[in-house]
Amino acid sequence: MMHPNILNRFDLAGRTAIITGGARGIGLEIGRTLSMAGASIILADLDLETVKKAAVGVGPDVKAFQCDVTDPQSVRDLAAAIGACPDILVNNAGVVRVAPTKDTSDDDWHFVTSVNLNGVFHCCKTFGVAMAERGSGNVVNIGSMCGSIVVRPQNGPAYNASKAGVHMLTKTFACEWAKSGVRVNAIAPGYISTEMTSDPSYEISTWVELTPMGRFGRTDEVASVVHFLASDASSYMTGSVISVDGGYTCW
Incomplete structure (x- = not known):
């Protein structure tokens, strides 16, 4: 049955x-976007003071909590x-x-996989299971185009x-x-303008040249797709990984 007003589905x-x-970055912009769409927002980050300041900028009722996603007990404490x-x-x-395999230390490997992969598992085990119940x-989930391709000219085995x-x-x-009524989708961003991509050692001009649209994406362009997936407008979507990469993976 169609909703009487399609905009209401957002x-x-x-x-x-x-x-x-x-x-900061994409996460903070997602908070702003979902807040504008009417959601009550909770921002979680490793640095409590920074996330508290960020929350004030999003809105007066936005809550902020400290959480180390690599630590399952910290995630459970957040839920409590x-x-x-x-x-x-x-x-x-x-x-x-970012480093070739020979220069990727054991600590780097464990750090990246602990945050990026284990963190998703810990949060889904705590919150996703509760949602299903x-x-x-x-x-x-925020993935990356690096989850399906190896980008140039840098290499990053742990990140990929x-x-x-x-x-x-x-x-x-x-x-x-x-x-159970729970949907799970992911976004695979390309190069997005954030503090993370502003490192002067990165090959920014090459990245832009390799992107068909010829520019970096903006954080709001990622956040708007998160909004779509988080809303009823995407109600028949689950298990999807949506590219938001300016066409990078089309070559």
Whole structure:
């Protein structure tokens, strides 16, 4: 049955959304966007003071919590502090270490996979399972185009493997919880203008040249797709990984 007003399907009023890595960059922009759509926002980040300041900039009722997504107990503590299970979970927390395999230290490998992959698992195990038990919920994971291709000219085995894992976890959870009323999707961004991509050592001109649209993406262009996936407008989508990469993976 069609909704009488299609725009109402984008309305998130009455829903609570938690965003990990919400203190800056893409995560913070997702918080702003979902807040404008009517959701009550919870920002979680490793740095409590930074995320508290970020929350004030999003809105007066936005809540901020400290959470280390690599630590399952920290995620469980976050759930206990929040109380009611959120309606929307956005697994955005992520880190990058770019180096050839020979220069990738054991610590770098474990750090990147712990945040990017294990963090998604821990948060989904805590919040996704609770959503499934309740019978409703929506999870959006932030993957990467590096989860399906190897970009040039840099190499990042840990990052690539972790994001490929995020894509597969997305499909796994989607199948597991589909009949429980929980949807799980992912976004695979390309190069987005954030603090993470402003490192002067990066080959920015090459990245732009390799992107068909000829520019970096904006954080709001990622956040708007998160909004779509978190809303009823995408109600028949689960297990999808949507590219938001300016056409990079089309070559």
